[in-house]
Amino acid sequence: MAEVAVGKVAVTFTVNGVERTVETYPMARLLDVLREDLRLTGTKEGCGEGECGACSAFVDGRLVNTCLVPAIQARGAKIETIEGLASGAELHAVQQAFIDAGGAQCGICTPGMVLATVALLREHPEPTEAEVREGLAGNLCRCTGYMKIFDSVETAARAIRARQDAATAGEGGAS
Amino acid sequence: MGKYVGQSVPRKEGVDKVTGRSLYVDDIVLDGMIHGITVRSSVPRGKILGVRFDPGVPWDEFVIVTAKDIPGRNVVAMLIEDQPFLADDVIRHPDEPVLLLAHPDKHVLAEAREHVHIDVEPLPAVFAIEDALRADTVLFGDDNVFKRFDVSKGDVDAAFARDDVVIVEGTYETGAQEQMYIEPMGMIAVAAPGQGVTVWGSLQCPYYVHKALKPLFDLPAEQVRVVQTVTGGGFGGKEEYPSIIAGHAALLSWKAGGVPVKLIYDRAEDLAATTKRHPSRTRHRTAVTRDGELVAMDVDFALDGGAYATLSAVVLSRGTIHACGPYRCPNARVVARAVATNHPPHGAFRGFGAPQSIFGLERHMDKIARTLGIAPEELRRRNLLATGDTTATSQVIEEAIDLGAMLDDALSQAGWAEKKAAFAAHNADPANTVKKGMGLATFFHGSGFTGSGEVYLASVVGIEAGPGGRCTVLAASTEIGQGTNTIFSQIAADALRLPYELVEVAQPDTARVPDSGPTVASRTTMVVGRLVQDAAESLIHTLRDAGLLGADYSAEQFAAAVDAYRERFGTLRVYSKYKQPPGIVWDDKHYRGAAYAAYGWAAYIAEVEVDTLTYAARVTDFVAVQDIGTLINPLLAAGQVEGGVAQAIGWAVYEGVDWRDGHMANNQMTNYIIPTAADVPPIRVYFHSVPFKYGPSGAKGVGELPMDGPAPAILNAIEDAIGVSLNRAPALPEDIMEAMLAASSQSEAHHG
Amino acid sequence: MRANVASYDVVAPETLAEALTLLADEPGVWTPMAGGTDLMVLFEAGKLPTGRYLSIHGLPELRGITVDDDAVTIGALTTYSEIRDHAVINADLPMLAQAARETGALAIQNRGTLGGNIANASPAADSPPALVAYGAELTLVSAAGTRTVPYRGFHTGYKQMDLRPGELIHSIRVPRRPASEGWVHFYRKVGTRAYQAISKVCFAACARLSDGGVAEVRVGFGSVAPTVLIASALEAALTGARLDDAGLEAAVAAAARHEVAAIDDIRSTARYRTQVSENLAVAFLHALRAGG
Incomplete structure (x- = not known):
């Protein structure tokens, strides 16, 4: 059937801080490599065309749609997925905020939405409403109408600032 | 109001959802699992003349299912039995399933599908409501009307004849709307003669799927099992169509001799083929x-x-x-x-x-x-x-x-x-x-x-108390994002006077939970929630009647009572059944x-x-x-x-x-x-x-x-x-x- | 996914020289692939031709933004995010920053590149109208050397462009258009929603005003013709015109309506695209009057 028959190649990258090598097709979507080869199924597929953001992950510190990244382009990359966000049993502040403020309903957009929020708050620790809307516009949610997601972002931003303030105060006390 | 009802307690499955640990159907892999795909018609209406397979494809590697392979009846059991699982003779819409393929390598499936050709002799088609009502081309019955209702109150014609009224007329239309749950539909099935049929998937109504699979395979109820996996939105879209996908996945598995088959729709297929809001x-x-x-x-x-x-x-x-x-x-x-x-x-x-x-x-x-x-x-x-x-x-x-x-x-x-x-x-x-x-x-x-719909449904909910006094709500009502797990746990915890953490909701599985009706019609909280409350109260009565529980009790005392009951009688599980509120009289005619x-x-x-x-x-x-x-x-x-x-x-x-x-x-x-x-x-x-x-x-x-x-x-x-x-x-x-x-x-x- | 992943070969050379050599040695065999935000969508839909692809995404020689007194030079593989966030581009070439900001959403902007957007040659792309309006130039590179061509005229027909076999887009040079020198910028993307939208009409215009008249103007349209459209008739109607000319509005409207060649497709209608093109051209004139 196929005019070109391609073999698998070895692709090495780090995922959530661990170096991994997979044997895969060069055109294989990073999404499939994560989900099928590495069994990291927290990264979801909603559309396969970069529209919904359910497959969001960080590649070299930048939020991307993993359905649009061929495996070969992930060679040597530093990849962070939803599975790597919490530190052990302790949830990341954004994850906790999505529980507390009702930002997760059916949950299928949630991993991507949480990571998009992490990206947003890295860039804008105190985001304006317009920055929140723009920052999350690539992650579609059909359940919440986005209001509780906006609340979750605000809750998370406050929690992160409070933690940083506490840490700064702690440092001040020590010096 | 109790301790939990009325409070914004956190979502039961919240941690699993924010960490990506929740397993949706496409996240599940079974040993030896192969992948399925659906071959569809591409014309809106016509007579099937035949199916051709291009040479050059190793078809012997594929599992191929047509209507001829169906062990039971080729009809999706719903209200009127008019829809086949696989079109056999006539095509009635452009995305109608005709044939199924499965293969161990999912990458070859879509390409193979392009090499199957369904030859169809086209027939005139109808798309507009007014054309259908004119019935120049008849698609159903003798007038194209699936159903008609008439409501009448007072004397409308006399009122229009009054000379003190203004008459205002208008025509209004709405278009189709796609539910666009972010998780596309999908199912995994294991099915084989002698072993029965089990499906896991993204769905709203486990017993609808159950009802549809029994005649398809000509199996008794106990040989069909339907399990809901974590479901990424429904909005009604996963009310009826999952029966078809479940049937397809199970037919492939059945023909493959019980090999697990996963059938997941991509977005394009989900949009084109599955149900939308009626125009x-x-x-x-x-x-x-x-x-x-x-x-x-x-x-x-x-x-x-x-x-x-x-x-x-x-x-x-x-x-x-x-x-x-x-x-x-x-x-x-x-x-x-x-x-x-x-x-x-x-x-x-x-x-x-x-x-x-x-x-x-x-x-x-x-x-x-x-x-x-x-x-x-x-x-x-x-x-x-x-x-x-x-x-x-x-x-x-x-x-x-x-x-x-x-x-x-x-x-x-x-x-x-x-x-x-x-x-x-x-x-x-x-x-x-x-x-x-x-x-x-x-x-x-x-x-x-x-009207009398709830009486006919006769929904049932169970509650089971296990070791340590942990209680599990047994219902077929599904969590599809709206909060069923949380609401049921709140209601049950208050009725049982137990901490929220001691109550959980069972994964909907027809082998375990009773039929609490479909998860539709804004009924889950009001109707089924009430049954949860009734079941919880009756569980307390059961313990009291056995002399194991006093009027006031702590969680520890409750646990001790449950343990004592279980030691004496085995299982502690009670059910409640729908009772219509008084004064509800509906004349369906x-x-x-x-x-x-x-x-x-x-x-x-x-x-x-x-x-x-x-x-x-x-x-x-x-x-x-x-x-x-x-x-x-x-x-x-x-x-x-x-x-x-x-x-x-x-x-x-x-x-x-x-x-x-x-x-x-x-x-x-x-x-x-x-x-x-x-x-x-x-x-x-x-x-x-x-x-x-x-x-x-x-x-x-x-x-x-x-x-x-x-x-x-x-x-x-x-x-x-x-x-x-x-x-x-x-x-x-x-x-x-x-x-x-x-x-x-x-x-x-x-x-x- | 509707494509068979085993039918696509992709290689990813580490240097530009390596990539150019491969393109020269096996002419017509390799299709370049940048950030993948267009090609992977076709791949998913089963519409990307099977064959051999050359991933240039990692080539450092094609990345980065350099600024001199007259122009900003943008490496072909610079992402929309880098363009969106660049201070000089925001100040002097705001339409380019806005086009980048309105392409897809954040995750697309982190991956999509300006050169990829040009080479994909979609008539609905968001940056090309701005590049037309700014009078950008492209530097093209091959094993045989480099050449520079004006962007206006680079696209020769639907998905056709003046790119020779073995040639890659190296960089895009855009003359600076500071407001302090009298430049007025007017960009409007008309999509189906605020973000994650493909243009139904895109309009970009940049004019220099002097003494109550239009000294210089360039206008580009997207999504209303088989390629990005150079609005020559509209430019002619405006160039040298006095802003207080009472007949100017009708002339602008007629020119815009006349030169767009819009079609009905899955996203909009020809009637809509034509009418909105006219409206935006008139709105541009109003903006000139307000700013002049």
Whole structure:
């Protein structure tokens, strides 16, 4: 059937801080490599065309749609997925905020939405409403109408600032 | 109210969802699992002449299933048994399943599908409601009508003959809408002769799938097992179609001798093939006095059911009953029909027919107001139902409602009067190319199944107490994002007087949970939630009757009592069964009486901007005031309203299905436009909570109500902004442009 | 996914020289692939031709933004995010920053590149109208050397362009258009929603005003013709015109309506695209009057 028959190649990258090598097709979507080869199924597929953001992950510190990244382009990359966000049993502040403020309903957009929020708050620790809307516009949610997601972002931003303030105060006390 | 009911306790499965640990169907891998794909027709209607397989494909590596391989009956068991699992003889819509393929390597499947050709002799097809009603081409019965309902109250013809009434007429249409749950549909099946059938998948109604699989395989109930996996949204879209996918996956597994088969739709297939909201057409003819008192309503309501009957009759029923709205009117007639076309079957979607008929009515109310020169809020105020009034089906409203107070609250929260004045001044300045407007809708939505539906369903819920006093709610009602797990746990924890953490909800699995009915119709909290409460109370009685539990007890004492009971009797599991509230009398023959045990009530206001350079309408503020009874979980309730409003905003101004010969041509997320975080306005939600005596702690349904009002409110606001009437939803920029150009050429003709 | 992943070969050379050599040695065999935000969508839909692809995404020689007194030079593989966030681009070439900001959403902007957007040659792309309006130049590179061509005229027909076999887009040079020198910028993307939208009409215009008249103007349209459209008739109607000329509005409207060649497709109608093009051209004139 196929005019070109391609073999698998070895692709090495780090995922959530661990170096991994997979044997895969060069055109294989990073999404499939994560989900099928590495069994990291927290990264979801909603559309396969970069529209919904359910497959969001960080590649070299930048939020991307993993359905649009061929495996070969992930060679040597530093990849962070939803599975790597919490530190052990302790949830990341954004994850906790999505529980507390009702930002997760059916949950299928949630991993991507949480990571998009992490990206947003890295860039804008105190985001304006317009920055929140723009920052999350690539992650579609059909359940919440986005209001509780906006609340979750605000809750998370406050929690992160409070933690940083506490840490700064702690440092001040020590010096 | 108890310790948990009324509190925004955190979602039960919240941690699993935010960490990505929740397993949706596509996340599950079984040993030896292979992958399936569906081969579909590509013409809207025709006779199948044959199927050809191109040479050059190693077909012996594939599992191939056609209608001939079906061990039982080739029919999807629903209301009318007209839809086959696999078309055998006749094609009735452009995306109809004909043949199934499976292969261990999922990458070769889509390519192989291109090498299967279904030869079809085309037959004339029908796509428009009016064409179907004319019945020049007959697709179903002798008139293309799947179902007809007639509602009659008073003497409509005599009322229209009165000389003190003004008669206002209008026609309103709505387009198809895609549910667009973000998780596409999918199933995994293990099935083999002698072993029975088990399916796991994304679905709303485990027992619907169960009912459909039994005749397909000619198996007794106990040999069919349906398990719901974590489900990424449904909105009605996963009510009926999952039966077909489950059947397909199971047929492939059956033919492959019990090898597990995974069948996951990609987005394009999910959009093209699965059910959508029924397109509708509503004609209104209304007699009203000059000071705005409704005297008679004559409504002709029609739905495009698509190629098969599926749930159209029930969708039509709800649309019929809501067609005259929450208004007092002594004379009413509704003629409602669902017709056959060659679109893929339309089906359940949040609101279930009510958003369609309410759209027509609430646009029409604005037209009446304009005709009479009465403000739209005032026209509604003069006609709103109050306690003791009767609906169009002659149901006496016994709830203590005050819809007028809700309307006043909405007007005040929206700043209606001030903004209307400010916008009028703004719009008068031609330099302002962005025009602003406000619109409203008042409406109701019946909770639970219509009429005697709940009695026929006879839902059952169980609660089982296990070691350590941990209690598990056993119900087939599914968590699809709306909060079933959390709400049931809250209700049960309060009824059991146990900590929330000690209660959990079992994964819906027909091998374990009783049939608590489908997860539809805003019934889960009100109807099934009440059964959870009853079951929990009866579990306490059981322990007390056994002399193991006192009047007051701690969690530890409860645990000790459960352990003692289990030691003595084995299992501790109790069930509760639906009992209809008194006074519910429904005459199915004449469509008269108490259609619903309770209604949610609402007054919604939309504020919009219309850019006259691009003709795009944007909703800039939204106020939603409603009464859904007691709030079990205020955070979840508000989330339901906000999500419903956003979905309805999509239906009003973004979401159009582009039909080409019955096929959805824009079947990609990039071309079917749902709102992003940057497109929704602030959605401001307010509750007026009047407890409903027979709901759990006074709760009524919430899921569907917020879908009903926004679209007409938004189109009313668009008319307020630009002075041009749009009577079809969605109002896309192209539609607004055409309406504005037509209006301006008309006014030029008048002045010229 | 509708494509068979085993039918696509992709290689990813580490240097530009390596890539150019491969393109020269096996002419017509390799299709370049940048950030993948267009090609992977076709791949998913089963519409990407099977064959051999050359991933240039990692080539450092083609990345980065350099600024001199007259122009900003943008490496072909610079992402939309880098363009969106660049201070000089925001100040002097705001339409380019806005086009980048309105392409897809954040995750697309992190991956999509300006050169990829040009080479994909979609008539609905968001940056090309701005590049037309700014009078950009392209530097093209091959094993045989480099050449520079004006962007206006680079696209020769639907998905056709003046790119020779073995040639890659190296960089895009855009002359600076500071407001302090009298430049007025007017960009409007008309999509189906605020973000994650493909243009139905895109309009970009940049004019220099002097003494109540239009000294210089360039206008580009997207989504209304088989390629990005150079609005020559509109430019002619405006160039040298006095802003207080009472007949100018009708001339602008007629020119815009006349030169767009819009079609009906899955996203909009020809009537809509034509009418909105006219409206935006007139709105541009109003903006000039307000700013002049």
